[in-house]
Amino acid sequence: MRRCGLGTLLDDIDSHTSDSATRATMTTAPTVAPPRAALIKTPAWSRRRRFDRVRRGGDRGSPVASASSSSDRSNLAASNLRELLAGDEILRAPCAHDALTAALIERAGFKVGFMSGFCVSAARLAMPDAGLISYGEMEDVGRHITQATSAGFPFIGDADDGYGNAMNAKRTVRGYARAGFAGILMEDQRAPKACGHTKPRCLGRDEAVARVRAACDERDEGPGGDIVVFARSDSRSAMDSLDEALWRVAAFADAGADALFVDALRTKDELRAFCKVAPGTPKMANMLEGGGRTPICSPEELQDMGFSVVAYPLTVLGAYVNATERVLREIKEDGYPDESRLPTFESLKATCGFPGYYADAERYDVTSGK
Numbered sequence: 001m002r003r004c005g006l007g008t009l010l011d012d013i014d015s016h017t018s019d020s021a022t023r024a025t026m027t028t029a030p031t032v033a034p035p036r037a038a039l040i041k042t043p044a045w046s047r048r049r050r051f052d053r054v055r056r057g058g059d060r061g062s063p064v065a066s067a068s069s070s071s072d073r074s075n076l077a078a079s080n081l082r083e084l085l086a087g088d089e090i091l092r093a094p095c096a097h098d099a100l101t102a103a104l105i106e107r108a109g110f111k112v113g114f115m116s117g118f119c120v121s122a123a124r125l126a127m128p129d130a131g132l133i134s135y136g137e138m139e140d141v142g143r144h145i146t147q148a149t150s151a152g153f154p155f156i157g158d159a160d161d162g163y164g165n166a167m168n169a170k171r172t173v174r175g176y177a178r179a180g181f182a183g184i185l186m187e188d189q190r191a192p193k194a195c196g197h198t199k200p201r202c203l204g205r206d207e208a209v210a211r212v213r214a215a216c217d218e219r220d221e222g223p224g225g226d227i228v229v230f231a232r233s234d235s236r237s238a239m240d241s242l243d244e245a246l247w248r249v250a251a252f253a254d255a256g257a258d259a260l261f262v263d264a265l266r267t268k269d270e271l272r273a274f275c276k277v278a279p280g281t282p283k284m285a286n287m288l289e290g291g292g293r294t295p296i297c298s299p300e301e302l303q304d305m306g307f308s309v310v311a312y313p314l315t316v317l318g319a320y321v322n323a324t325e326r327v328l329r330e331i332k333e334d335g336y337p338d339e340s341r342l343p344t345f346e347s348l349k350a351t352c353g354f355p356g357y358y359a360d361a362e363r364y365d366v367t368s369g370k
Helices: 007-011 019-025 076-085 099-107 117-124 135-148 166-179 205-221 244-254 266-275 297-304 315-334 345-351 354-362
Strands: 091-096 111-113 154-159 183-186 228-233 261-263 283-286 308-312
Touching: 076 228, 091 099, 091 315, 099 111, 099 135, 099 315, 099 345, 111 117, 111 135, 117 135, 117 154, 117 315, 135 154, 135 166, 154 261, 166 183, 166 205, 183 205, 205 228, 205 244, 228 244, 244 261, 266 283, 266 297, 345 354
Parallel strands: 091 111, 091 308, 111 154, 154 183, 183 228, 228 261, 261 283, 283 308
Antiparallel strands: none
């Protein structure tokens, strides 16, 4: 897939103005970036990335020799995700917070899932998405999620801010690949990070791009194997600037990111403007129901804009919270829940895998005389 370099991006959009009133009324948003005078010098390494990188898993033609260069670095889930991203249909990715919700997402027929940091922090710690959950806790949940789904089923793991600097980001990529993730989402926030629809704070440009480059280098050269790198910017909220967000994701693509995401875009015109950056690099949107900053759009509308993936970050967790509060209220007030709104014991056992367990156990039963 062809990437859009920063020089090309700037040449194409010099005439763009960052005036907010103009942007709010435009009907077809152009590819945009800050005027040349506003740009800091782009480090040379952000322009040196290989644009002919192999897009399917395994051999990526890494220019740096490593101990793993002769070993098998393939990742079936990552290969499947790359194939899906290259398709014509937008991917719908509900978000899981544990192994059971991951298994339910696959059972419902979705082609891809997403592990949400917001949801894992809430479900595991009962704490907000504010940098309180650690790399080890997220990796542990991720390993359970990938083991609860079929081999090769693609799950994208939220890696927050990479849990530190560029070197921490490399370790996070390695750990997520070894945990079985197909993809990893990493943002440009500084600690303590926060949900992009709340009060995020971003790194400076150089450090943000360096973190992405480190993640991509680990993907290409590290012992963990292949993984699809989704690079995210929260600068639309943190810096209140669409121009800054678009500059950053263009730089992330130039540094080697496989896919891009800008959180908390505020209008459909902003969504369209994002899709015009780095042509050929898949874009992700998220639909946060109930009061998020991004307008809710149908998958078909997002696909027409140019998106390849749409995530539903809080939908499953929100349904879980509502259902739990309702049944607890019924027990407290009525002494017994409304059974018509609960699964039968048999269906719940099936959801948890009892039939398969019993069938498998019979193969090793030495007491029945068979």
